[in-house]
Amino acid sequence: MTATAHYRGRFAPTPSGPLHLGSLVAALGSYLDARAAGGQWLVRIEDIDPPRCPEGTDSTILRQLEAFGLTWDEDVMWQRQRHDAYQHALEQLIDRGLAYPCSCSRKQWQAFDIYPGWCRDGVCDASQPVAWRLRSDLAQRPVGWNDRLFGEQHFDPADLGDVVLKRKDQLWAYQLAVVVDDAHQGISDIVRGVxxxxxxxxxxxxxAALQVPTPRYLHLPLVVTAGGQKLSKQNLAPALAEESRGIRRQLFQALQLLDQAPPPALVEEPPEVQLRWAIDHWSVAHLAPQPHRSAPPEP
Known part of the structure; x- marks a missing residue:
């Protein structure tokens, strides 16, 4: 990739548990894409859902990234400190007729594939707490982009339903927060899992509704277990290694899962050596879109 001074990428984990191999692959892919472009790489902690974020997990994640040599530019951003920015964005959407309060529960509309928009023209039950939803039928549609791995993508968001922007419990939803924060941080390229x-x-x-730039997108192949399940915290994926040999081998494995074909001798090198090689040889063209099975750890 040609050096691009304005490239700004990010890794934005939810601190619901320590990083595992799948999250390492996502972090490494975004890191290498930024560094190979001569750009900046930021870290944002997406902790807008406190019940899912045990105390101290954010610090654990930052220590894990440092142990694997994935150092970031600029201060870490915590979403829990961004309430005012999200509220301002929601008010903009309300003023433009693109967000509305909704009293409906999932149980009420579970027979439908997507939320049917019952509250679009007024709250159905004013005695109930409300969430705020996006009017996907009135916002820009259809949408499309050229994903750097998966190619041309075309969607009509109205077919996906009116996504929640702020929950009934007054916590902010992912979709609004991530857009506001990517714009605030000037993110030019988003590299994340498919x-x-x-x-x-x-x-x-x-x-489009908030009149902020649209980044480029690269969605990385999914890392799955031997049984084909997504490698995730919900599926009890083990935390990353903490001792030096395990760190070297897991970093090497992550490079393999990113289809970068690292030379076998690299597995014994420390993270800084592996990363130097990986930055010099990073190639999106080598990525294969199908799910990648993670091998069991070596003894």
């Missing part, structure tokens, strides 16, 4: 690809249509609607 499991988030279908979030992009709503995010592009919000980018």
């Amino acid at each position: 499991d988030l690809l279908d979030n992009t249509p709503w995010q592009q609607q919000l980018q």
Whole structure:
């Protein structure tokens, strides 16, 4: 990739648990793409859902990134400190007729594939707490982009339903927060797992509605278990290694899962050596879109 001074990438984990191999692959892919472009790489802690974020997990994640040599530019951003920015964005959407309060519960509309928009013209039950939803039928549609791995993507967000922007418990929802923060941090390129690809249509609607730039997107292949399940905290994926040998081997494995074909001798090198090689040889063209199975750890 040609050096691009304005490139700004980010890794934005939810601190619901320590990083595992799948999250390492996502972090490493975004890091290498930024560094190979001569750009900046930021870290944002997406902790807008406190019940899911045990105390101290954010510090654990930052220590894990440092142990694997993934150092960031600029101060870490915590979403829990960004309430005013999200509220301002929501008020903009309300003023433009693109957000509305909704009293409906999931149980009420579970027979439908998507939320049917019952509260679009007025709250159905004023005695109930309300969430705020995006009017996906009135925001920009259809949307499309050229994903750097998965190619041309085309969606009509109205087919996906009116996504929640602020929950009934007054916590902010992911879709609004991520768009506001990417714009605030000047993110030019988003590199993340393909499991988030279908979030992009709503995010592009919000980018257009809030009149902020749309980044480039690269969705990385999914890392799955031997049984084909997504490697995730919900599936009890083990935390990353903490001792030096395990760190070297897991970093090497992550490079393999990113299809970068590192030379076998690199597995014994420390993170800084592996990363130097990986930055010099980073190639999106080598990525294969199908899910990648993670091998069991070596003894």
